[in-house]
Amino acid sequence: MSSKTVQSKDKDEIGYLFTGYFSLNDCKREYNQSQVIEKLMSLPSNNKIAFNVKWIRSSLEDIVFNATVTGLGPAPMEVSLDLYAYRGFGNTTPPQLTGRGEVNNCEK
Numbered sequence: 001m002s003s004k005t006v007q008s009k010d011k012d013e014i015g016y017l018f019t020g021y022f023s024l025n026d027c028k029r030e031y032n033q034s035q036v037i038e039k040l041m042s043l044p045s046n047n048k049i050a051f052n053v054k055w056i057r058s059s060l061e062d063i064v065f066n067a068t069v070t071g072l073g074p075a076p077m078e079v080s081l082d083l084y085a086y087r088g089f090g091n092t093t094p095p096q097l098t099g100r101g102e103v104n105n106c107e108k
Contacts, residue, residue: 005017006040006041006043006047006049007045007046007047009041009045011037011041014037014040014041015037021033021098022036022098022099022100022101023036023100023101024036024100024101024102024103025100025101025102025103026077026103027103027106043071043072047071047072048070048071049069049070049071049072050069050070050071051067051068051069052067052068052069052070053065053066053067054066054067054068061084062082062083062084062099063081063082063083063084063085064080064081064082064083065080065081066078066079066080066081066104067079067081077103077105078103078104078105079101079102079103079104080101080102080104081099081100081101081102082099082100082101083098083099084098084099086098
């Protein structure tokens, strides 16, 4: 995910990153694709999002990874993402994502 895309505050540009279905469970609730986009749009413009990948597994169909993400909230989040990237014909367009994410470091 590009910080510049999120900083743009352009709903269409942010939404273009996601196609099909995407959801994110943040321990309290599950957000659908539209709600994830709204959350990203609500971040401050100067926010820098960074992924520190801990492990990754990929196949021809998808990519699964675990990472620490900073820039999405007051504290780093441990997340697991199962994503399928779709590029369309000819690999000439930026990848679009469909899949599911889950925050792992929920407070007990």
